[in-house]
Amino acid sequence: MIDNNRLPHALLLHAQEGGSSLAIALWIAQNLMCSDRSNGDACGLCANCTKHLAATHPDVHFVIPVNTNKQVKKRSDAVSDSYLESWRKRMEEGPWLSLLDWYRAIDIEKKQGNIGIDESKSLREKLALRSFEGGYRVFIIWHADRMNTEFGNKMLKSFEEPNEKTVFILTSEQPQQLLSTILSRTQIIEEEPTTSDQIAQFLETRFGLDPTISKNLAFRSEGNIVHAIKEAQHEDEPWLDEFKDWMRHAWKRDIPMLYTWSEKMAQKSRDAERQFISGALMVLDRCFRMGWVESGIPMESDEAKFYNDFSPYINAANVEGFMKVLEETSTHIERNVNAKMVWFDSGIQVVRLLHQGKKALESA
Secondary structure (H helix, E strand, C coil), X not given: XXXXXXXXXXXXXXXXXXXXXXXXXXXXXXXXXXXXXXCCECCCCCHHHHXXXXXXXXXXXXXXXXXXXXXXXXXXXXXXHHHHHHHHHXXXXXXXXXXXXXXXXXXXXXXXXXECHHXXXXXXXXXCCCCCCCCCEEEEECCHHHECHHHHHHHHHHHHCXXXXXXEEEXXXXXXXXXXXHHCCCEEEECCCCCHHHHHHHHHHHHCCXXXXXXXXXXXXXXXXXXXXXXXXXCCCHHHHHXXXXXXXXXXXXXXXXXXXXXXXXXXXXXXXXXXXXXXXXXHHHHHHHHHCCCCCCCCHHHHHHHHHHHHHCCCCCXXXXXXXXXXXXXXXXXXXXXXXXXXXXXXXXXXXXHHHHHHHHHC
């Protein structure tokens, strides 16, 4: 599309969780900015490429979910530009990050990031200006489903009839959450899942890992590049420790500790709760496959011990029940039911399910 000058002025990348949609958006922007593009790719060396790779190109603008924190205390000041330096610093590590990684970077992990009416004012002011370099202007809207109705309505005309050489690139893992009027004004391209071989090659190249280790990490990542990178850097996901604690309390039938755990979980943002549920479902799926479908999943050290010890208790007697509990929990969280009571009720059900699995194991 770029080669044939047929790139749409409003493009929506339907992202895979933990995928490369942001990297793709940045690559498109670089190709539009490059002054020496050849063979279907940007040169990476010209002044425009250099500025773009440092996230400092004056004609590439970012719209990202934000909220107030200790430094940005007024809601009207909580716009993308207020966090631009934090964004550039985070981009130095690469364009593979989850929404919660970003929230942690700007200290709003317990809040809900959004793209609101104040952001639309800032964006329209930029649209009123000319291109600094005389070429394209690109606006990358990351996690576009975080835009609220006011922002979406204010930007409709710009999406439909943008200025010349103005391109909007939206990314979203949940495009169904976008306004239908926004969807109708964008061309949707679905990001293809990343294969284990592709992730393994990426890990070898980026981190210089042994091919066998890269393949093991890639296999366990199940297509999630963000997870693979964290494992390669020996970083643990916070939700995994929380899941282990939940299971320990349930195994011991420690009701007071389950209540305390529920209180801590209820203090998290909905995004953090969503990530926990997604991660818990992945762990349960792995455990069932490891223990009962004889699916070999290569692991090392503490992680291997946890899965080897825990997986036998996730079996045909309880795996469907676990899935149902977590799906119901997700539904209640989305509907703003009291989170503390939702998690406590789920914990009580987990006690019963774990011991159902134990009985099934003992009688097998």
